[in-house]
Amino acid sequence: MPDVEIPVEKWTGTIKEVKLGGGGRKEVVVGGETTLPFLTFEGSIPNPPKIAIEVHDKEPSTWPALLLNAWGDAVKDPGTWAKKAAELGADIICLKLLSAHPEGGNTGAAEAKAAVDKVLSAVDLPLVVIGPGVAEKDNEVLTASSEAARGQRVALGNCEEKNYRTVAAVCISDGHVAIAKTPLDINLCKQLNIMLSDIGVPLDSILMDPDTGALGYGIEYGYSINERLRLAALGGDNMTALPIINHAGSEVWRQKEARASEGVPEAWGDQEERSVIWESVTASSVINAGCDIVVMTHPKAVERVKATINKLMGK
């Protein structure tokens, strides 16, 4: 009779634990893994992946009706929206300051502070704050957000290769976590972590956003980059041994498969079923590849992925 000897990898690396929240706010810790996602037979997963729900500082102007209807009037106010997200099971709120974009309202520090304040007072969950993605405006609104959330350890993003000093500096001075964003490239990802570390951001205060595409739109890149980062980290590379954050929801809801209610082939099926599956599959795939915080959008997909994480953790 064959005796199957299960091969067990002896990993030497541990993912840094990164704490969000505190200062009266609920604390959430991510990272700490000593094994590949959910393979607890050869290491531990002290902190299961967390779900952040996306909340905007203004009513979304490009969302399809199906997604808007799923949230109802809550999307008109970031505080109300965050509260509803918390009720739907969010572990973290991801506030996107989109109105600060030069083409989306060009609001400034005062409006950013007001939005952060609203979310902070509406819920006791930890916060991720993402700027509009334009260097000058990011620096302005993230600095304001940092002040508004001082002492409550939020994550601020994005730090990018061309623009990381200001955000990194406010993270250091206000004790927040910096999100290092790179475009689907493991080497650039590691390099940015090193640059942030060099200017004094502690490694337990960095989250990596190595980027991903949605299912059908480059998810294979995000999937493999997550896997490669995690393998490098468990192999002992400290500069990749950081928790990963992926924006699965917003990637999915840019795509036709989620957005289109009509004018699509019959083989695409029902829009709600399709879009919820699309976001659920995208989110659970990046989690299976190493994501620690997945940022999501549709309530039903959140529910599905939350249940999936529990099942993968054997609960």
Next chain:
Amino acid sequence: MALTGVQIYKFLPKTNCKECDFPTCLAFAMKLAAGGVELAACPYVSDEGKAALAAASKPPIRLVTIGAGEKKIEVGNETVLFRHEKTFVHPTGLVVRIKDTASADDVAKTVAEVSGYSVDRVGMTFGLDGFAIQNDSGDAAAFAKCVETVSSKSDLPLILMATDPAAMSAALGKVGDAKPLIYAATKDNIDQMVELAKKCGCALAVRSSDGLNELAELTEKAIAAGVEDLIIDSGVRDFAGTLTTLTQIRRLALAKRFEPLGYPVITFPGEGASSLDEEAVLAAQHIAKYGSIVVIDNFTPALALALITMRLNIYTDPQKPIQMKPGLYQIGEPKAESPLCVTTNFSLTYFSIAGELEGAGWASWLLVCDTERLSVLTAWSAGKFDAEKIAKTVKGENAAEKVSHRNVIIPGGVAVLRGELEEELPDWKIMVGPREAMAVGGYLKENWKN
């Protein structure tokens, strides 16, 4: 694990006779290790050497065929744990389960829907791969009748699911030379199932009810009896269990060369899920993590689209990124006055720009040039995205007949091509778009006047 040149050399005659057309036996061994020549080129290698080398060159996961003819499913031959290490090679077979307790009308409807299902992605057409027919009634005659119905209405490969050898035998009699997969041999029926597999030359699935030891025991039994085309089922169904077990099976086969488990794996996500969208998520996990045949219970078009897409993405060779078929694509429902943008056929480039146009609500025409899967700047620097190529594509795709204006927008990254392109396309105004796809919405708002 493949042998190195030096290991192979030990089995060669070491006479440097040159009859293999290599100057030395060592040179031949090196080439053999690299896969550039067949062992048969050496006339003097001993039988013992042949056997040893054959065993070493045997794929760690056997290639198994289900069905016959053009639509047959081939799975196995995988060589890596992670797709980035090389690539996954034989895409997961997606089959839909039908139970023999379903009414004849329902069976006919499902067969028609599934075999007729097809979707276009990146310019190619994809569908589902087969049916698994389950003897749920416990009645051999009902099972045989259901199998006969499905096989008469579809030429897709079949998986026959029954534990009663008599029922299996009756059903096999209804499918001619279709070579279905026999599912499943268990510890209670393996002798009879092996006989049936041998008799009809079909692949055999082996299912454990008690972990990997029992599974290995069953495959060894089947192999000893002469059936080597095996598909294995660990019997585990849930999210955590399948992830762990399928990872262990893949590692045993690849890293340990543990032959009893060196076979493709079949999974049943519907049995580990309590709803349709949960089944979709678990099936997607099985596509990414080591399922070779995934049996779907809740077929719907949306679920099929998601799983076919997942399979396409995961099984894409990282060295050969997905490419778009070159051509003129519609984003939304463009009119004659809608913008005309040019891009490359690297899928990620296409998806970025198409996604931004779509997201920003700009119905437009997107002209995809054949740049051999390279992105804008890479293609430009490699000389595969130049004015001549763009002009040729504009003309070849008859863009002038689709749009009423004469404005063509090129990516900002290749602004330098503008002058040359103006010469190539004298009737057109060349507009230089933004460098980043993300800025296209703002760019059009600013620069596109209808």
